[in-house]
Amino acid sequence: GYTRAVIASAKPVLVSLVMIAAYVALAKVAMLFSGSESGVSLIWPSTGILYAGMLKFGWRWWPVAALAVLASHLLVAPVPLTFLPWSIFGNVMSGMVGSIFVRRVYPSAVDRFDIAAGASLLSGGALLAATGALLGCTGMVVAGMSRVDSMAFDALRWAAGDLFGTIAITPTTLMILNARQEERTPRLQNLRYGGKVERSLWVVLMVAAL
Numbered sequence: 001g002y003t004r005a006v007i008a009s010a011k012p013v014l015v016s017l018v019m020i021a022a023y024v025a026l027a028k029v030a031m032l033f034s035g036s037e038s039g040v041s042l043i044w045p046s047t048g049i050l051y052a053g054m055l056k057f058g059w060r061w062w063p064v065a066a067l068a069v070l071a072s073h074l075l076v077a078p079v080p081l082t083f084l085p086w087s088i089f090g091n092v093m094s095g096m097v098g099s100i101f102v103r104r105v106y107p108s109a110v111d112r113f114d115i116a117a118g119a120s121l122l123s124g125g126a127l128l129a130a131t132g133a134l135l136g137c138t139g140m141v142v143a144g145m146s147r148v149d150s151m152a153f154d155a156l157r158w159a160a161g162d163l164f165g166t167i168a169i170t171p172t173t174l175m176i177l178n179a180r181q182e183e184r185t186p187r188l189q190n191l192r193y194g195g196k197v198e199r200s201l202w203v204v205l206m207v208a209a210l
Contacts, residue, residue, distance in 0.1 A: 019049055019064065020064065020068040020071055022049050022173075023050065023068035024072045024075055024076060026045040026048075027076050030043055030044050040154045042164075043160075043161050044164065044165050045165045046072060046169075047128070047162040048167075048173060049170075050065045051095055052169070053065060053173075054098070055109070056177050058103075059096050059100060062095075065091065065095055066092050070088060082143040083140060083142075083143035086135065086136065086138070086139020089139075093132075094128045094135065097128060098131070099128075101123065129159040129163040129166070132162050133159040137151050137154045137155040
């Protein structure tokens, strides 16, 4: 009835809010590893949330990704106002580039967990990391947060942080996002790789590995 329709329409909003909260929380953790002069963290697990969202919901999810990046800077990772547009654009654009690549090369990677899917996610993550590092570090130089002579070093740290996020967080996030859909979609039921207990243990272990 009407109530069920309202609940169903509210679920995407709730999922997006939870993912924004997770992005901000992981950004707080990443700030503990921000040891360079420019403030670039060697790990940035939040990227894994953004990448998973783009993979699962498509490029139209970009406003949520932009809000997540904005919230992280406002709440836990302050940056100069001149760099804020660069950070939002760089993170969102890199997520779009990586997810579009995966969706074109191996569209079912979002739902499957096999070697081919892992390879495509890793390739897309590498492309994401390279794009984000280029845009982000360019913005840092323009905003006066970094120097041209240290741009390459900062870019390597940025790319490493993003790649860490895509490897450590994206698969877990996709497993969680697929959990409920799997129960009601016959196509996904055929792609199960283990029982609920086994899958739950893998999620817990991957989160604990951080």
